[in-house]
Amino acid sequence: MDNPLPAAARALRAAGHRLTRARLAVLQVLEAEHAGLSPQELYERGRAIYAPLGLVTVYRTLALLDELGLVRRVHSDQERHAYACAGADRHHLLCSGCHRLVEFPCQGLDELVASVQARTGYRITEHLLELTGLCPACQATGGPADPTPHHPAPRGA
Amino acid sequence: MDNPLPAAARALRAAGHRLTRARLAVLQVLEAEHAGLSPQELYERGRAIYAPLGLVTVYRTLALLDELGLVRRVHSDQERHAYACAGADRHHLLCSGCHRLVEFPCQGLDELVASVQARTGYRITEHLLELTGLCPACQATGGPADPTPHHPAPRGA
DNA sequence: GCATAACTGAAAACGGTTGTCAACAAGGGG
DNA sequence: CCCCTTGTTGACAACCGTTTTCAGTTATGC
Numbered sequence: 453m454d455n456p457l458p459a460a461a462r463a464l465r466a467a468g469h470r471l472t473r474a475r476l477a478v479l480q481v482l483e484a485e486h487a488g489l490s491p492q493e494l495y496e497r498g499r500a501i502y503a504p505l506g507l508v509t510v511y512r513t514l515a516l517l518d519e520l521g522l523v524r525r526v527h528s529d530q531e532r533h534a535y536a537c538a539g540a541d542r543h544h545l546l547c548s549g550c551h552r553l554v555e556f557p558c559q560g561l562d563e564l565v566a567s568v569q570a571r572t573g574y575r576i577t578e579h580l581l582e583l584t585g586l587c588p589a590c591q592a593t594g595g596p597a598d599p600t601p602h603h604p605a606p607r608g609a
Numbered sequence: 610m611d612n613p614l615p616a617a618a619r620a621l622r623a624a625g626h627r628l629t630r631a632r633l634a635v636l637q638v639l640e641a642e643h644a645g646l647s648p649q650e651l652y653e654r655g656r657a658i659y660a661p662l663g664l665v666t667v668y669r670t671l672a673l674l675d676e677l678g679l680v681r682r683v684h685s686d687q688e689r690h691a692y693a694c695a696g697a698d699r700h701h702l703l704c705s706g707c708h709r710l711v712e713f714p715c716q717g718l719d720e721l722v723a724s725v726q727a728r729t730g731y732r733i734t735e736h737l738l739e740l741t742g743l744c745p746a747c748q749a750t751g752g753p754a755d756p757t758p759h760h761p762a763p764r765g766a
Numbered sequence: 767g768c769a770t771a772a773c774t775g776a777a778a779a780c781g782g783t784t785g786t787c788a789a790c791a792a793g794g795g796g
Numbered sequence: 797c798c799c800c801t802t803g804t805t806g807a808c809a810a811c812c813g814t815t816t817t818c819a820g821t822t823a824t825g826c
Contacts, residue, residue, distance in 0.1 A: 470792050470803060491782080506806040511783065527684050527737070545731055556729065560721035568713050568740060574702055576742035580684070583725060585733035627772060627823050648813080663775040668814065 458483045460522040460537070467520055477502035478513045487553045488526040488534025488546070526553065527582060543581045549590030556583075615640045617679040617694070624677055634659035635670045644708045645683040645691025645701075683710065684739060700738045706747030713740075 458479045465471050477498040482489070489497070491514060495507045514535050517523035524538040526546070534553075536544070541555045558581060569576050615636045622628050634655040639646070646654070648671060652664045671692055674680035681695040683703070691710075693701070698712045715738060726733050 472792070472804065474805065504806075508784080508807080509805060512804085545725065545729060545733070547731065548734065554729065556725050558721070560717055560724060564715070564717035564721065565740065567717060568702065569742075572702060572711065572713065573745040573748075574704065574740075574742040575748055576702070576740050577705065578741040580737070580739040580741075582737045583722065583731075583733050584735040584737075585726075585731040588730040591730075591732055629773065629823065631774065661775075664813095665776080665815080666774055669773085 460517065463520060463522055464516075469516065473502045474498075474505050474509045475513050475516075477505050478510055478517075482517075482523065482535070482537050485536075487551045488536045488544075490534050494535065527580075543583075545583045545585065547587040547590055548584050549586050549593075552587055554587075617674065620677060620679055621673075626673065630659050631655075631662050631666045632670050632673075634662050635667055635674075639674075639680065639692070639694050642693075644710045645693045645703070647691050651692065684737075700740075702740045702742070704744040704747055705741050706743050706750075709744055711744075 460479050460483070461471055461476060464475065464479075469475075478494060480501055481494055481497045485497075491507065491510050494514070495505065495510045498505045498510060514523060518525060518535070522538055523535050524542065524544075526534045526536055526544055536553050539555045541557050543556055543558045543561075545554045545556050547553075561579065561581060565576050565579060568574070617636050617640070618628055618633060621632065621636075626632075635651060637658055638651055638654045642654075648664065648667050651671070652662065652667045655662045655667060671680060675682060675692070679695055680692050681699060681701075683691045683693055683701055693710050696712045698714050700713055700715045700718075702711045702713055704710075718736065718738060722733050722736060725731070
């Protein structure tokens with residue numbers, strides 16, 4: 453199979469870090485998937501690429517990638533953090549059905565931020581915007597298009 | 610001292626739950642503070658009001674209040690969850706200096722959401738927006754205006 | 767006051783994340 | 797090509813926040 457050597461891998465090297473098999477495995481999984489992945493999931497899938505991969509290394513790799521801005525942390529509601537490749541925008545749209553994750557440009561947000569800034573006197577430096585909904589595919593199937601959700605815990609009256 | 614019996618306390622009763630001393634303590638701390646508090650902090654401060662309060666009860670109370678919509682979960686960046694009293698709006702503006710938390714109306718957000726909806730085909734059901742910056746007071750002092758970001762108050766105060 | 771069921775607190779269980787440390791391997795130099 | 801240096805790794809355990817368990821307690825209705 454071909455290893456296209458992800459752009460992130462080159463960025464890693466450029467930043468003076470070694471390009472190890474473990475890191476490459478994590479990067480490949482991350483690039484292949486278009487959804488937020490938990491460290492655990494990353495670990496499991498990564499081992500399919502590089503068997504001796506350890507969970508601890510996944511955590512460290514994720515921390516490194518996050519530091520370099522190559523990956524982004526996503527808050528999946530109450531769930532644990534998930535990570536996804538970082539694109540131009542930092543805003544995520546999460547499908548509650550299939551957990552697919554897309555990024556979108558925040559066109560109107562700047563104005564909103566400016567407005568809040570003017571009204572409150574705060575000097576705003578960061579913003580986190582995450583939208584949740586159903587993607588077209590999941591709407592079509594009348595619910596989760598993916599029959600394998602990670603948390604079917606209807607713990608509520 | 611006077612116990613104004615927070616509105617949330619009445620809501621609790623109205624929902625058919627008992628108004629216990631432990632819950633009252635948590636509510637009082639929550640109402641007194643205008644910042645997001647972690648369960649641990651809530652526990653420490655709550656014990657100043659009601660000594661036998663247990664951490665477990667804080668968690669349970671928080672879960673109950675969240676379920677009733679009386680409290681809201683805040684993601685403090687990489688930190689653990691924090692909780693704050695829920696107001697009309699679900700959007701928070703967090704000061705990185707003093708950790709003060711204010712809510713603000715999301716006037717322009719609906720349009721932004723509608724725009725994203727139209728562009729992506731997703732049916733958006735939820736949104737999370739958190740802004741971070743420096744409040745006027747912290748800007749004035751050139752940094753954190755409060756030298757004690759969030760330290761536990763074992764006694765007094 | 768009494769009964770009852772909701773509620774509580776202590777401790778333990780649990781699961782995710784981080785620290786430790788000897789072994790390993792990526793990358794540069796000889 | 798091999799060696800060396802040192803960043804990196806992986807197994808294990810420590811750590812910490814959260815949840816479960818369970819017997820004792822307390823709020824509320826009678």
